[in-house]
Amino acid sequence: MRTNGTRRKQKGAVAITVALCMVVLLGFAGLAIDIGNLLVARNQLQNAADAAAMAGAGCLIRRTECSNTTATQPDWTTATARASAFSTSTSTNKVQGAYVNVSTVSTGYWNVTGTPSGLEALPFTPTANDLPAVQVTIHKDGTNANGAVPTFLSKVLGVQILKTSAVATAVLSQPGSVGPGGLFPLAMSKCLYDNYWDQSTNSPKLSPNNNILPGTTVAQQTGQPYFFQIGSSYHYGACDSGQWTTFDQDNNSASYARSLLTGGNTTTFVIGASPGTWIQTGTENTLFNGTAACSAAGNGQCEWVTAPVVNTLSTNGFQPVVAFACLHILNAKNGSFPYVLVQMSNDMSHCETPNSGGFGSGYGSYTPPRLVQ
Template identity: 55%
Template sequence: MRRIGYKQKQKGAVAILVAVMLTMLLSFAALALDVGNLMVSRNELQNAADAAALAAAPCLYRRAECGNLMAVEPDWATAEQRARDSVGLNNVQNVQVEVGTPATGYWNIKDATLGLQTLPMTPTADDLPAVRVTITKTDGNANKAVKTYLAGLFGVKTVDVAAVATAVIAKPSYIGPGGLFPIALSKCLFDNYWDAVKHEPKLATSTAALPGQTVEQVVGEPYKFQVSSSYHAGTCEAGQWTTFTSEENNVPFVRDLIDGKNEDSLAIGQDPGTYIQPGTENSLFGYVKDCSAAGNHSCEWGIVPVVDSLDPRTNQIVQAFACVHVLTAKQGSDPYVLLQMSANHDKCNAESAGGSGPDYGATIPPRLVQ
């Protein structure tokens, strides 16, 4: 018996099978192509959010680049505006990002689950000023959603993507090589003349010199301190040459430290701490004068370790790192370095630093926490 039409039926079945397989192949191709495209777009969007947050965070503090030298810190408004301006400097899929949403508040470095804590709130020592930037690509804003390729054949023409980044500015809890000026200052000096509420130096209220000192003050400016060794000054006006982790006691070695050639790192609470040098080393005061604000300005600004005691030939645990403005220095029978405490974040931004410590004016570069 002849089986009429069998081959025609086979051809029909193959055609259906090819159609089904083609649909599946197109689906997999759409998945591979469009998912890859979304991943690239998402990464570019995250980079844009990261860059905007990192650019904005420094403006939480007074900086010349931010145009907010007279602002009250933290300067939330300037930081948010810098974030908005920075968003547009980035591209996603070769198209400029048009809008991003900034937010400011505090980030707890010990408990990230708290997220960005918005004002009003009372920050603790673990809460750092922060800027968060959210960027969304959706047809509901000027950024527009990410367009698909083959997925459009199945009715999915666009996909929304978003990225969030949060950056903080911290005070250093450790300083790396080349980052410290080799004078240790007493903590009681800072406790007496540093405003712990405003996080800035206290200002002189009269022209009278400090007790036991000779340099007159300028009303409305940070107090000037004749910082000399504990052999010449009281504990709360004293400073002493320090050689960090080395006990080497010679003038050329300390001069190299003044020039930033130290290879040591120091951290708050680190044992054994920083070594307090014996003696006055009179010639070093002349060397500092030459590089101070009265000289060639190469050591005009510095970050120094703050310690409880300045007993010579001892190692002292670092309590904090502070920003100082080195005005001048004087050799002779009563040598001293004349300095002011400072909160100048343009000058005391420690590049080789990290962690989070007490606020004595020095900062570290912004870092991402989200």
């Protein structure tokens, strides 16, 4: 028979057991809460690293907003400074209510095939598959001024802090594809661009003097990209000509092509893909008038454009696109020898082609910065 003393002892033992269990249960409950908080911090940290890497990659080449319009490419110094400044800005990138104080920025090349994998550190000689990249790493683990992720209820288990970090890598490339609205309906011959584009520096060739080029009417400006005229293949030589295109439509209508001057292509074009872009027949003087109206001399709606480049301008047929070029359209003239007056450019302020992706040969046009890690 149990006595009152025995029952009191049992009640005391149960109370101790319950108390111990409560500590453990509260610890695990606290750990669950703190793990959730850690995941939130990790997500905020990743967003901060992503944004900083993208900001840095946007300055890898010359860009007016980056104050590096005369920089050689890639501009590692400016890209690093921009990524670092963006990651620790006091107007962005809060993590758990506090701004990021410390980040690590690395630059190099990222191989799009994954062989080798990871960031290829400088100095490095890139191949066709290597893209200039900016990598940002941010730690919140108690090793620097960012601190660590604090715990709340987990302290009952002796867990004082939690650690996390984030890595983001952003790249720039010349587009391998351009989606709807990204292209101007003037197909250019590759040899024309080779006349005015320096492949060794990936930038426009600069005029050494103020002379007027043979067959043109505009004086050059010393040290500036060449002004050159693009005329119909019916009136100009192969390396001075372009031809109107209606992109994916077998259509020789001037009125339809004119509707594309500011609207652009309606489907995606990929370098080397068949059938390519449709090359119209005829000079289509009305299109030169329309281009003048939307050029820098007009309302500016087509002042900066990306144009498809083809090997040959054979009319009344499709031609594969071999590259995408950035053009500054200054004016256009119709008449017996109509032309579009342009300069080539690679200023990212104007040459970031919307809806573009992939990678390929290019003449000044670039994709928007994009994350690869």
